[in-house]
Amino acid sequence: MSASFDNVFNGKYPAKSYAKRVVEYIRTGIPAATGIIYLEGQYEQFYEDVDELIFFRQRRAFTYLTGIADRAGCHLIYDIASDTMTVFVPQEDVEQILWSGKSPSSEQVLKQYDVDHVLPDTELGSALAEIGRQQRGTHAAVFAIAGRFRQKFHDFENRNFDILGEAIEECRIVKDDFEIALIKKANEISCAAHRAVLKQVKNFKNEAEIDSLFTAECMRRGTKKQAYPSIVASGINAASMHYESNNQDLIIDNKAKDLVLVDAGCEWDCYGSDITRTFPLSGRFSKNSRRIYDIVLQMQLSCIAALKEGVEWEQIHTLAHTVAIDGLLSIGILRGNPKKIFAARTSTAFMPYGVSHFLGMDTHDVGGKPVKDETDLLFKYLRVRRSLPAGSVVTVEPGPHFSPHVIRPYLESPQHNEFINEAILDECWAVGGI
Numbered sequence: 001m002s003a004s005f006d007n008v009f010n011g012k013y014p015a016k017s018y019a020k021r022v023v024e025y026i027r028t029g030i031p032a033a034t035g036i037i038y039l040e041g042q043y044e045q046f047y048e049d050v051d052e053l054i055f056f057r058q059r060r061a062f063t064y065l066t067g068i069a070d071r072a073g074c075h076l077i078y079d080i081a082s083d084t085m086t087v088f089v090p091q092e093d094v095e096q097i098l099w100s101g102k103s104p105s106s107e108q109v110l111k112q113y114d115v116d117h118v119l120p121d122t123e124l125g126s127a128l129a130e131i132g133r134q135q136r137g138t139h140a141a142v143f144a145i146a147g148r149f150r151q152k153f154h155d156f157e158n159r160n161f162d163i164l165g166e167a168i169e170e171c172r173i174v175k176d177d178f179e180i181a182l183i184k185k186a187n188e189i190s191c192a193a194h195r196a197v198l199k200q201v202k203n204f205k206n207e208a209e210i211d212s213l214f215t216a217e218c219m220r221r222g223t224k225k226q227a228y229p230s231i232v233a234s235g236i237n238a239a240s241m242h243y244e245s246n247n248q249d250l251i252i253d254n255k256a257k258d259l260v261l262v263d264a265g266c267e268w269d270c271y272g273s274d275i276t277r278t279f280p281l282s283g284r285f286s287k288n289s290r291r292i293y294d295i296v297l298q299m300q301l302s303c304i305a306a307l308k309e310g311v312e313w314e315q316i317h318t319l320a321h322t323v324a325i326d327g328l329l330s331i332g333i334l335r336g337n338p339k340k341i342f343a344a345r346t347s348t349a350f351m352p353y354g355v356s357h358f359l360g361m362d363t364h365d366v367g368g369k370p371v372k373d374e375t376d377l378l379f380k381y382l383r384v385r386r387s388l389p390a391g392s393v394v395t396v397e398p399g400p401h402f403s404p405h406v407i408r409p410y411l412e413s414p415q416h417n418e419f420i421n422e423a424i425l426d427e428c429w430a431v432g433g434i
Contacts, residue, residue, distance in 0.1 A: 008181040013067030015114040016085055018171065019078045022065065025167040026143065030160075034080045035140035036131060037164060039065060040149045041074040058270070060361045061145060061168045067113045069270040071103060075124050077131070081140075086117040088124045132156040172360055173367040174391035179360065182271035183393060186227065190265040190273040193217035197262060201281065204250060207232040210262060211246040218266040227272025228363040231263035234281070238432030239403035241353055256281040258289050258430050265363070272363050274395050278434040289431050292400060295327030296434045299398040303355060307396075313356075313368075313384040320355040320398040321347045321378065328400065332424040345377040346419045349410040350400035354382035359393045401433030 019037065026033045041062040045054045058069045066076055066087060075088040092103060106118035119127070132142070132155025141158035144151075145165040153159055175183070196217045197210055204210055210232045218226070232246040235257035250257055260281055265273035278293065280286070285293060302323050303316050325347050328334040333350075334341055341347060358365035368384040379385070388394065407425070410416040 008178055011178075012112060012114045014176070014178055015065055015067050016078075016083060017114070017176070019065050019085065020083070021171045022164070022167045023080055025170055026163055029163055032139060033141070033143075034138075035135060035158065036080065036142050037065070037076070037078040038128075038142055038144045038149065038151070039076040040151075041066075041068065041076075042072060044072045059148065060172075060270070060366075061148075061165065063270050063361060064168055064172055066115065067269075068109075073121065075121060077127065079131075084117070085115045086119060086127070087113075087115050088119050088121040088127075091120045091122060128153070129155045169366040172365065173358060174389050175360065175393055176391070179271060180393075182269050183273065183359065186223070186266050186268040186271055186273035187275070189218055189221045189223060189268065190275050192221060193264070193266070194262065194275060194277055198277075198279065201260065201279070202283065206250060207234055207237075207246045207248050207260070210260065211264075214262065214264050223266045223268050225267040227265045227267040227274060231261065231276075233263075233432065234260040235430060236402075236432045237261075238278070238434070239401050239406075240433075241401070250281055258282075258286050259432060259434070261433060270361050272359060272361070274359055274363050274397075276397055288428050289434075291331045292428065292431050292434055295324060295331075296399040298327060299323045300396055303396045303398060307388070307394075309390040310387050312387050313394075314379065314382070316396075317355045317379065317382055321351065324351055324398065324400060332421050333428065334419055335421050336419045341419045344415055344419065346410065346416045348377040348380075349407045349416065349420070350402070351398060352377070352381060352406060354379075354384070355398045356395040357383040359395055365393075399434045402429050402431055403433070404429065 022037065023033065039062045040059070042057065042059045044056065046052065047054055056070070056072055062074070062076060063069045065078065066074070068074055068087070071089065073090040077086045077088070078084070087109065089103070089106070089109070104112070109115065109118045128151060132153065136157055139158065141160045142153055142156045143160050143164045146161040193214045197214055200213060201210060211230050214230060215226065229244045230246065231243055233240065233243040234248060234250050237243050237245075237248055238259065238261040250260065258280060259278055261276065261278045263276040265275050267273075280289060299320050303320050306316055306319055321342060325334060325338045325341050328347070328350065329338060334346070357363070358368050364383055369386050370383050371379065371385055374380045384394065411420060411422055
């Protein structure tokens with residue numbers, strides 16, 4: 001599989017093709033839009049009271065339109081009419097080189113990214129002033145994202161700080177071949193790390209050992225960054241959606257816990273992976289964990305089979321709950337009429353979260369249009385509330401979780417408790433979640 005990546009990565013990061021895509025979107029709302037797109041990269045920041053840098057994370061909008069992920073304090077001007085991209089980079093000084101080493105030269109930036117000019121940031125102010133003067137008396141504007149720039153744009157008559165953020169988010173949803181290759185590369189590395197964990201897990205005594213092995217396997221394959229903090233949750237710890245302590249013992253009183261859930265994925269050049277696997281620490285499933293595992297597998301396979309261009313994501317999420325209800329009925333945790341159980345939203349006791357999210361530069365990638373203040377329990381935490389366009393990348397990660405803090409209120413509610421068999425549920429708390 002890696003050979004297919006090489007063919008894609010041999011070329012430059014296609015920044016200008018993404019810029020053109022963004023302009024096309026802007027023109028759906030402003031047909032004659034012209035002028036410049038202006039973006040500022042993230043700046044270095046320090047922890048309070050010390051001279052230690054906070055871990056640098058580039059602004060994703062800036063990376064999307066430049067490809068530059070690891071360099072702080074950069075700026076972008078993209079001239080729409082001439083299709084010209086200029087990146088302004090901080091000037092290096094002797095002290096910076098002393099502590100951090102040399103940054104890539106202008107020639108190296110030009111070779112790696114699809115930009116036309118690389119200039120020192122000391123020329124940024126005069127460049128913007130000149131562009132602003134040239135645009136006077138025209139309908140040309142400066143497009144920037146509100147709250148994400150330090151410039152004042154005094155020389156510009158026309159300023160639009162509303163549409164650019166939306167345009168970039170919408171364009172990021174549909175991936176091209178270059179982006180797909182980056183995600184596949186991240187997936188390839190993460191899969192290898194997951195397999196390494198499976199081979200070694202019987203030798204481990206603590207969740208931290210799994211966490212460290214996964215990270216080490218990713219690093220030795222060329223990536224230092226994880227797409228999100230790894231979740232290594234054994235036993236009932238897996239009942240929490242985003243458990244990140246990863247420090248509990250796997251063996252209690254000389255007996256291995258039933259299951260361990262590993263939700264982990266690395267990042268490759270700013271594009272991430274998101275893989276969750278659950279397996280028995282002893283090498284064999286218990287009766288209850290096997291039943292729950294099979295339900296989750298059927299949920300996932302059913303949802304994947306239903307994926308197609310144009311499908312409304314609420315339909316996929318609803319399908320996951322329908323399959324979950326049937327499965328939990330089959331093993332006796334739920335009881336009663338499946339349609340009434342669904343209408344009551346009782347299945348949200350076991351799966352309160354959304355079945356998935358977009359994936360790309362961010363693990364929970366932009367563009368999902370979640371509904372703020374949603375009151376329907378079924379969709380309260382669903383991060384994608386739209387139809388899926390061709391070329392989008394989504395995760396499919398359903399599964400019941402057995403969290404006492406979530407489920408107990410349902411057991412005490414007349415609306416729900418008639419549908420839950422508490423005696424059989426009590427046998428499954430130790431499963432945690434899958």
